[in-house]
Amino acid sequence: MNILLTGKNGQVGFELQRALAPLGTVHAVGSADCDLSDANALRALIQSVKPQLIINPAAYTAVDRAEADAEKARAVNTVAPGVMGEEAQRLGAAVIHFSTDYVFDGNQTTPYKESDSVGPQSVYGQTKFDGERALAQATPHHIILRTSWVVGAHGGNFAKTMLRLAADRDELKVVADQFGAPTSAALLADVTAHLVRQIQREGATEFPFGTYHLAAAGETSWHEYAQFVIGEAVKAGKAIKATPDRVLPIPTTAYPKPARRPQSSRLDTTLIQSTFDLHLPHWQQGVGHILQQIL
Numbered sequence: 001m002n003i004l005l006t007g008k009n010g011q012v013g014f015e016l017q018r019a020l021a022p023l024g025t026v027h028a029v030g031s032a033d034c035d036l037s038d039a040n041a042l043r044a045l046i047q048s049v050k051p052q053l054i055i056n057p058a059a060y061t062a063v064d065r066a067e068a069d070a071e072k073a074r075a076v077n078t079v080a081p082g083v084m085g086e087e088a089q090r091l092g093a094a095v096i097h098f099s100t101d102y103v104f105d106g107n108q109t110t111p112y113k114e115s116d117s118v119g120p121q122s123v124y125g126q127t128k129f130d131g132e133r134a135l136a137q138a139t140p141h142h143i144i145l146r147t148s149w150v151v152g153a154h155g156g157n158f159a160k161t162m163l164r165l166a167a168d169r170d171e172l173k174v175v176a177d178q179f180g181a182p183t184s185a186a187l188l189a190d191v192t193a194h195l196v197r198q199i200q201r202e203g204a205t206e207f208p209f210g211t212y213h214l215a216a217a218g219e220t221s222w223h224e225y226a227q228f229v230i231g232e233a234v235k236a237g238k239a240i241k242a243t244p245d246r247v248l249p250i251p252t253t254a255y256p257k258p259a260r261r262p263q264s265s266r267l268d269t270t271l272i273q274s275t276f277d278l279h280l281p282h283w284q285q286g287v288g289h290i291l292q293q294i295l
């Protein structure tokens, strides 16, 4: 199978290069190879590679920066997935695309199901939701995987930010009223490979395309997540100034940022687990594995 993979240097794209390797010929691109905000360049790339499958973890993920850079965020997060869908439809190819918990307003008290209505609170969330729609309108042969709080050994993320801050400061303040599940890039890549294998086995006509929530099991707050990461660093003997008890809980109102984040990012993953017979491990397992690699 000929696979076009975007975002090869990102957290998820990096892990996908590993996980997809045994499944076909992977043509992996980063922003230096093709700027996804250039729709014509993207079309030309797809037409020359002629993939049977496009996998798109590339995105404009700088949530706060997007508030003042909406045009670029829209080009990458909305227009590009639409172009991928159009070109895939012409080629008879399928598209696997990644989206986010930030499509929701975060006010729901129960975990979000795929059928729950969205309500993006940020430019990032809005452009990602519009990207889902652009893709879905262009081709029925799409899988949209909505995930949350991605963390990987390769690339930037909250866990690495906490380790960096804890090395310099003896006290950190972290919001304790936003809840979700940190999800490892490796888990996302491995589940994606599982879906690709099923498409290869069953063929596109039988495959249950659509939108699925995919996140690690359990839930936490950013505050408790930071305490976990710093606690593991202390256990590993890292020279850091802050200890878990010096990570202070604060309300969102005490940490003003340009973009609004959802209070609840909890995703209900029942559908993907039952449809594809998957077990999703607890978030601490994925984060712990990454910390073993980077500490």
Ligand SMILES: NC(=O)C1=CN([C@@H]2O[C@H](COP(=O)(O)OP(=O)(O)OC[C@H]3O[C@@H](n4cnc5c(N)ncnc54)[C@H](OP(=O)(O)O)[C@@H]3O)[C@@H](O)[C@H]2O)C=CC1
Residues within 6 Å of the ligand: 007, 008, 009, 010, 011, 012, 013, 030, 031, 032, 034, 035, 036, 037, 056, 057, 058, 059, 060, 061, 076, 098, 099, 100, 101, 128, 146, 147, 148, 149, 150, 151, 155, 156
């Ligand atoms: N990070 C998170 O916490 C979450 C992410 N998601 C979604 O999961 C997916 C993967 O996220 P993640 O791996 O963390 O993202 P990263 O930010 O780690 O990587 C995104 C990649 O997108 C590429 N990219 C950005 N702009 C362009 C452009 N104009 N042209 C070409 N490539 C571009 C970058 O390429 P390069 O490095 O070459 O510049 C980068 O490697 C995304 O769809 C994201 O929206 C969902 C929930 C949470």
Ligand SMILES: Cc1cn([C@H]2C[C@H](O)[C@@H](COP(=O)(O)OP(=O)(O)O[C@H]3O[C@@H](C)C(=O)[C@@H](O)[C@H]3O)O2)c(=O)[nH]c1=O
Residues within 6 Å of the ligand: 061, 062, 063, 100, 101, 102, 147, 148, 149, 150, 157, 158, 161, 165, 172, 173, 174, 175, 178, 222, 255, 261
């Ligand atoms: C660095 C820092 C952050 N925070 C808060 C801000 C925010 O509410 C929360 C997380 O901060 P970040 O900026 O790392 O998170 P953010 O970039 O909003 O992370 C999001 O990225 C996008 C791409 C997604 O799709 C989401 O699922 C989510 O992972 O922690 C503190 O309270 N104290 C701190 O010292």
Ligand SMILES: [Mg+2]
Residues within 6 Å of the ligand: 061, 062, 063
């Ligand atoms: Mg961020």
